[in-house]
Amino acid sequence: MLELQLLLIFMIIGAIIAVKEKDLLSSVIAVGTVGLGLSLVFLILKAPDLAIVQLVVEILVIIILIRATIRRDLPFSTSGRWFFNTLVTFVFIGVFLVFIYLYIKDLPQFGQPIMKIAQRFIAEGLRETGATNLVSSVILDYRAYDTLGEATILFTAVMGVLAVMRKVGRKK
Amino acid sequence: MAKNQEGMTLIVKTITRLTVGLILLFGIYIVTHGHISPGGGFAGGAIIALSFIHIMLAFGKEVTFKKMNQSVMSFFESVGAIMFITFAILGIGSGYFFLNFMLKGKPFKLFSSGLIPLYNLAICLKVGAGLFIIFVILVLLKIPKKGGEK
Numbered sequence A: 001m002l003e004l005q006l007l008l009i010f011m012i013i014g015a016i017i018a019v020k021e022k023d024l025l026s027s028v029i030a031v032g033t034v035g036l037g038l039s040l041v042f043l044i045l046k047a048p049d050l051a052i053v054q055l056v057v058e059i060l061v062i063i064i065l066i067r068a069t070i071r072r073d074l075p076f077s078t079s080g081r082w083f084f085n086t087l088v089t090f091v092f093i094g095v096f097l098v099f100i101y102l103y104i105k106d107l108p109q110f111g112q113p114i115m116k117i118a119q120r121f122i123a124e125g126l127r128e129t130g131a132t133n134l135v136s137s138v139i140l141d142y143r144a145y146d147t148l149g150e151a152t153i154l155f156t157a158v159m160g161v162l163a164v165m166r167k168v169g170r171k172k
Numbered sequence B: 001m002a003k004n005q006e007g008m009t010l011i012v013k014t015i016t017r018l019t020v021g022l023i024l025l026f027g028i029y030i031v032t033h034g035h036i037s038p039g040g041g042f043a044g045g046a047i048i049a050l051s052f053i054h055i056m057l058a059f060g061k062e063v064t065f066k067k068m069n070q071s072v073m074s075f076f077e078s079v080g081a082i083m084f085i086t087f088a089i090l091g092i093g094s095g096y097f098f099l100n101f102m103l104k105g106k107p108f109k110l111f112s113s114g115l116i117p118l119y120n121l122a123i124c125l126k127v128g129a130g131l132f133i134i135f136v137i138l139v140l141l142k143i144p145k146k147g148g149e150k
Helices: A002-020 A024-044 A048-069 A082-104 A116-129 A134-142 A144-165 B010-032 B041-059 B061-067 B070-094 B116-140
Strands: none
Touching: A002 A024, A024 A048, A048 B041, A048 B116, A116 A134, A134 A144, A134 B116, A144 B070, A144 B116, B010 B041, B010 B116, B041 B061, B041 B116, B070 B116
16 A cells, blocks of 8 residues: 555645646646546556546546636736635635544445445445446436436526626626 | 638648647547546536637637537537436436446447446536537637726
């Protein structure tokens, strides 16, 4: 698990650089390194489906960020109540860490006991659905309602983007 | 050569002409083998959308819209959604919503596992068209500069 921790440290450093960098293009490239690191993490945790999706969507998002947003002169707000904001952020991080610790303490060890439902999927999935890719059999057969919701979300996203960016309804 | 000034340089256009078909084929492979090997409708649809984005970045918007204009994109997106819902509703005829009623076939074959490849195809059409529409909208339509108070 050493390589996993090294990758996580790399991603945290990339995220900090992305926040602190003044140049927008460098910042977007730093965000891209975080996403590619996440794809490698999925590959190490033996989830190739997620790794493929993460890699492809990351490339798409980086292209959209570079082409669509970088050329606009976006307003920067560097002034403001710096001390108060930092204090509130650290307080919320502390509260969150305490609750997360209380919650994670009771969880089972990482990947140790296979849960009841997952055990049934592994044992009976191939016989019941005929698909050798278990992830595909779960998202398109056992949990197909999730996929229906995901398709609805994409449709709503397209309609929302079109409604925000179109020219017809905008007042001069 | 000089007839199309839009887009990037000659090097990028030549390389794009060579690689974009391979990217499209890889997306189709990922979709059709989604029930056998890692992949599936979402990843394959995103790769297909990326191949069209590749054409658009290299050649500009006019060449792209000659291959894939707006009505085709909205047609594919609607067809994906309607296919998905239709296969789900067909399951009611022999049981319940989302029932996988077709024959399962042998494992590790391309035509196996009933309705799952068709679901993958529907998701692929929907995701590919949807992501490409989002890209086109965000790149082409621009928010006008603020001239004053609205």
